[in-house]
Amino acid sequence: MRIAFVGKGGSGKTTLSSLFIRHLAAASAPVLAIDADINQHLGTALGLDERTAAGIPPLSRFTRAIKDYLRGDNPRIPSAAEMVKTTPPGTGSRLLRFGSPSPLDDWCTYDFSAADAAADENATVDLAGVRLMVTGVFDESDLGVACYHSKVGAAELYLNHLIDGPGEYVVMDMTAGADAFASGLFTRFDATLLVVEPTRKSLSVYHQYREYADEYGIVVHAVGNKITEPGDLAFLRGELGDALIGGLTFSRAVRAQERGERISLEQLEPENRTLLADLQRRVDEVPKDWARYTELAHHFHVKNAHSWANSSVGKDVTTQIDPDFSLVDHMAVVSGV
Template sequence: MRVAFVGKGGSGKTTMSSLFARYATTAGPVVAIDADINQHLGLALGIETTPTPLGGRLTEIKDYLRGDNPLIPSAAAMVKTTPPGRGSRRPDLHDPFFLDTFAVRDGDLRLMATGPFSEDDLGVACYHSKLGAVELYLNHLVDGPGEYVVVDMTAGADSFASGLFTRFDLTFLVAEPTRQGIGVYRQYREYAAGFDVPLAVIGNKVQSADDVAFLRDHVGDALLTTMAHSPAVRAMEQGRPFTLGDLEPANLAALGAMLAAVDAQEKDWARFARQTAEFHVKNARSWANRATGLDLTTQIDHEHAHA
């Protein structure tokens, strides 16, 4: 199952991603992906080794994923939205190319990252060019039951700059009990409308029953659970030793509710395939055909089974 964490900058999105990724390892293997420009997920997970950036080796990733797909003659003819077809490589969660090249392992958890801006990127590149590596990975990934991909996304509505926001079985929007936090939820809900994006709100930094009531009044049934202000989490953020056993019982139960919600989702491969094709056609006609000098809409293999 693929899980995205989104929310306002400063909402605790990265911390919640790290806590959920740790918790999900109790149920199965986890690949956590830092797709936020600030690149703090490894720090939150207590992983000191920096992964090889996905965004820095995009051509290599394209060459691997295209395999011998006859519709994609070269990496140059492949863009972030390119869908898999017959002959494409379809990695699973244990694929050695991705795990050996790009992942840092900590038990049953592997961390991958898009990578930060390089010196050459400053002033000339958009961060979404790096996110294209994650989008291609998820376009081609075949994940199975009891396996989890946890992605710490860019903050706010910036996630909508590509079709990446449709690549998840469930999206958790982390919201503080404030007008700003609710505002981001409303904006995300509005943009996601019509795309069949399952969305649940996680209230974070909750300090009272009034905070819970505030969230419930503004998001209604979308509020799945809440995380109370946590001395254990604050200690973790300060770099002190941390295990899930240090969490307060109510916060541990909140993580359990999140995992149960993810496991209850049905994998909708038909939606993934349909939306992958739709966004590829949209990008091809908007900019990619012009950039490559090719008609990339012909890359869609209508006979290919997505999973």
């Protein structure tokens, strides 16, 4: 399952996504965590010190190498230079699978399982099975000449070529607000969890996101944050109804985490651990629809081709779409069907 955490800036996307990742890891589920926010804090939220988190090589640094690897022997993509962020897989493309090694593991993945837990046994004790990727931050060369979505293109390509099977999770901390709609990345998930504070401003972001997502049939659930009194949750429930799964109440453990202290999931309050279980249950209820996933990938590839990619590459990149290739067949192999 692929899950995106979205919401307005400061709503607590990173806090909720890091707690959800810990919850999945505690159940021994393999997790790929991806930090795609312009403010890259997911690594520290998962317990890494700032120096280690900042030292993770970003996906964006290896965009060309990733393209070269993923295109494989696909005759529709003769070079990495002709591959764009929306290019879908086809016959001959290399697909990525949980548990199957790829060069990306060495290039730009931090593996908590392989971290030096012996040197700090409390650092990663509850994150076995979790891998972390980051899209990267703006550097001086980007200022004034690039948008942040140039950083997340490699992540979109990664998800386009990923086959995830039952009990495997991708959790992405997305960029804030409606910025998530500046590319087709928002369609690469099975479920979207929108973090909402008990304020009118936060609700307006939810309704804007929901309006855009509904146009493409994207499943969006709301999860409350910064719930300090019963009235906060009642307010959100009255506004959002069944779309609201629940809310994270005031937590001393979360406050400690945000101060940079290491916490374990056991330190979280019972009602908040229940919320995380409810999030997983709601996510797991979403049916996997590879056919729709492929349809949207092709739709946004064509849209990007006509908007900018054809002129950028110098040829018609819509010919990269392989009508005879089906992710459904590859998913069946992974699932053992």
